[in-house]
Amino acid sequence: MHIVVPSSSNTFQQSWIASGRILFLIAVSGLGAIGLVVLSALWAGTESDAAALDRQRQLVNARLREQVDQVAHVIGQFGNGYLAGVYPASRAAGVSSSLDTVLTAAAGSAISQTAMSAFGYDQAFVVDDKAQLIMMTDAETEKRYRWMRPLFLPLLKDARLTGSRGTVPSDRTPSSMESRFADTARANRALANLMRLEGRPTIVGIVAVNEAAESQPQPMRQFLIVVRFLDGAALDELSRQQGLNGARFARTADADENEVAFQIDATANGEPIGFIVWRPDLPGSRVIGRLMPALSIAALVIAVLFSVLLLRLRSSLGELKKSELHARQLALHDVLTGLPNRAMFAMRFEECLADPRNSTERSAVALLDLDRFKAVNDTFGHAAGDELIRMAAARIRALLRPDDTLARLGGDEFALLLPNIRDDQTLPSICDAIVAELGKPFPLLRGEAVARVGGSIGVTVVPDAGRNADDIMRYADVALYEAKMGGRGQWRVYSPSMDGGRNARDILKNELREVLAKSTASFPETSSSAPVTGRSDFGSLEVYYQTVHRAGQGFQASGAEALVRWRHSQRGLLTPASFIPAAEEGGLIDALGFWVLREACRAACKWPEGTFVAVNVSPAQLRRPNFAEEVFAVLEESRLSPYRLELELTESSLIEDNSEIYSVLRSLRSQGVQISLDDFGTGFSCLSHLVRFEIDRIKIDRSFVSLLGTKANGAAIIGAIVALSRNLGISTTAEGVETEYQRDFLAALGCTDLQGYFFSKPLPLRELDCFGKSESGAALRTIVPGAIA
Template identity: 35%
Template structure:
């Protein structure tokens, strides 16, 4: 430790020693991670570079520390110490990386430290001090140096934290410092040594280390820049549509996001346009996908070549394009930009021997007029485009909150409808039906209810048409049939249930199987189930509808015509289809006492049903006067608010129990009727 307290040392040599040790050890640790990532020749290149850096920096540090004592060196022996340091460094790095999963890291670090010990003793021999074997090699300083070297490589290889490079570098520097500070005397007498002194050795070491570290840093910069360039290339490739070369959806969102952040809301605007290529799918079907690709690439090329510096265009999918123009001040500027795009799209496209004509309708959204976020702007432009495609007189339509937000809410409701099916948010309510003559409870009409977790109760008038449009009516309708039959199985065997089915359900071939499955699972008699249809549900394909209804009748179920007197009501329908009941629409019951036409229609309906042995039920009865008239006309069954509003199933159970207790001998058969929707 005398070296620590000696004043006879060269501070410049010590400063350089510390600098080279710090840079060299840090680069050694940092580059080792690149060896792990590399493969094949790349891995060998990094291994070679690390060995050179580790060996030369350790050697230079040792030489400069010895030089700081005023030593002179024999050049040949000094060169031999460099080769020794390089050899041990290469061996240690190879062992560390080839056996990283075992104790190779620790062994490799120890080998490098042993190499530093050997190199130090050779350097001391070059300075005329001579070797310290075997006594010096077993000193505490040597042991500590080897242990710290092993620990440095263990941390570097086995951990992957932000502090790993710093900890490993500090351990390697400590290993070198412990070695030289505990092994060297404060001053080395070299009077008898003929060799190079400070004036030759110091510049030589600086030149060698500058070349090695400069090459290492250059290699590092080249490798880092290559990675950056590769990432930029991948990032750019990920933002480009591979077919057309235009920007894709990700690039579109980034561009709009940048404009949202930089546009001065007080003085400037920008517009987002959305458009599809009309007739593209037709051309694609007729001429093939190769022609479709040709159209997309041609249109994209024309659009891109016509763009001004503040204009942007992207293809996001299929034939769907978006365009953005910034720096505008009026809505008219956005319209002019849209018309420019339309003119480009309309240009005929030559494909082999044919000229292909393509058009478009554009939807537009303005910032900051009605939106503040990227997704809102894109969504608004898309909604406006859908409205533009449904019109015949306007080619450019801007997002209108009063019109388009309702459509967006409808789309959101359709998403919620899917969730409602999965989360079982539907419930069936029942409205009582009664005999027109005895006023006795003879059944129920069941109404589906949707308990939305946010919007509350949603009217069937809102979600049933949506379910029919989206096709979800099939799943909802099947659930309603099954649930109603299961609930009816708890009631008396005389209770019938009737289910209203939509036109979409009737057009499906599996409706009879759904009905049969519901009857089988619930165990009810098929005669207790009645299906209601409207005439509008069978006129589209009467032959198919008749086939489906006959299959249902063959199961033992009955069929009722719902909403008779509205829509396509025709007497010929009773000749073609096997109806068991007619339900007169409430529109003719509400003014039955005051409107002669309504009275005549109800009377005629009863007159048609009686000779055909078809029962008549009147909907919407709300007062005693209406009930008296219907009884007088000979109507069989009635229902409406006069007898009660729809109630949940547990209340229907209670009502049936009460009716059973009050039922008189010889009463008519009880009938419970199910209906999808609240009409």
């Protein structure tokens, strides 16, 4: 079977690709922006660390220079103080030269001890201008000094130690202010250098300690040399002051990953002395370390959001594409069965007619209709009806050839396109197989119900029927109608002789409309259409009555059921099965039902008290909002007591619109109208209906009664229904009683009333003579079993 699936358009694909590219660019841009933010933060942190490290190095360098200057200043002041206090005193005492030498050595030792103890220098030496020691010392110190002496000699020749002295004019005595100025000048003749001593970074300071005034004779020059090592206590102090974490001295730049090294250069020649290594305080890295987790999480979240957005958009575009394909599918296919719909069938049909090969090869068009589908839909509900449609479509499709087309036109109507019928056996075999398959039972509602419907087919052969598509479809419809009128469950091929029956259903509906108009002419307010004069006589409607008898008390008649008949002037007496479907299709069922109700009430008002008349009510009537008021109007018009009217409902009437139907039935029962449930047990039986709708009578279907004497479960089913009714206080009427055995058995089971051909067949009112009256108004005649065939 051909199923056309429309392909997606290039425009849609291009739009989908372009949208994907745009979203991809947006995602890349967003991720790039996040990356730039992260890189900017890293760059800012790195720059901050570099600035902080450079500042620490500058502070260390400044601190070293400050310590060098401090050493020069301190020893300068120390030398000045010694000149002012020691040497003048020795000269004023008139000490001899030999004694002066001894005193000078002793003074040198004192100066050395004072420099180390008072000022915290590591070493202090008093030497002459040739760097020879002129102080008393131990052998260890003297040996140690010999290693240092070559490094001190260049310092003793530094010009800063022999700078110009402060002088005063020779023609006058210097004032005290001028003397202090000269002393300050001498104090400034001191120097301090950074150098490596004993492999250690060292500040070495030198100052002259015995320089005489300008007017006095110059003695042998003596110098104080002080040594302060920077890799010990001095480095610890520097580390504390400058915040150098873990500072240490290294001869090489062997800093670890988290350390930095600062090179110390000699003051004199700039040669590297060593390195100060420490763990720097890097605020940028600290800030980055704190922000990086948040930035990483933010970047990850944004990346995930962009990814989700991209996937969502791709999914939305995919869903949109599927929706478009689905919309195209719906435009050409039936939603319930997935079959081609009317539009696609028309396309296929036009293609078939336009194909040049079909001018020589025969094809066939068939219309198929399920029989009794409406009864299934009304009895079991729309869900069961839909399930039946799907199952029927599947059965038909399984019987067709690959090139055949099956389409659903709507409701239970299908269309078949059968191309290339090359022999005379193809078409009959297909149609016979379809009719046979549709005649099999359909299990519905998960096996809770079984439907037997059957199907009718009307066929038109192309090109035998002509080339116009509309005419071909009309011919197939005529053939379908003939198949239904011929008894259903069969198929017919159109022939010109069927033209007389064309549009037979419309003709029947028009005739019924005229008959109703004539029958209700005296009651125009209840007619569905105004009476039309001058029309042909298509007969008249009549009401037949089938009596209902009590199970006991001589089986007297307790009432009768009203059944409509159409005495057609041309077709004879028609039963409801012949024209009720046309009345429902033409919207005439309300007027027809109302007419039967009025006629039955008018007849029953003349029957004895205690008898009732039962009238069938369709679901369409119950759904009318003013149905209860119409019934009350008929009762008032006919003067029939409400308790003598019994309205028979089918179970399908109670399946849908329960709330509205419940309101209508409650209003009827409040005035005394009796409610009975017809054909109980054959439809979608629900025990809650008996209680919710307050049913007064259950009518046991004739299919169960017919099982009595043939199958044991027939008696069990009827017994269960009777027991249920007795416990609920509901009357029971058994339909289809045809034998004396059935009558007696049903009476013994406890049925309250009986109905069937054993007592009476449906009769017109004029022949209904079982309601004769006595003086008391009671029924006189007892029906003799089997008296009426």
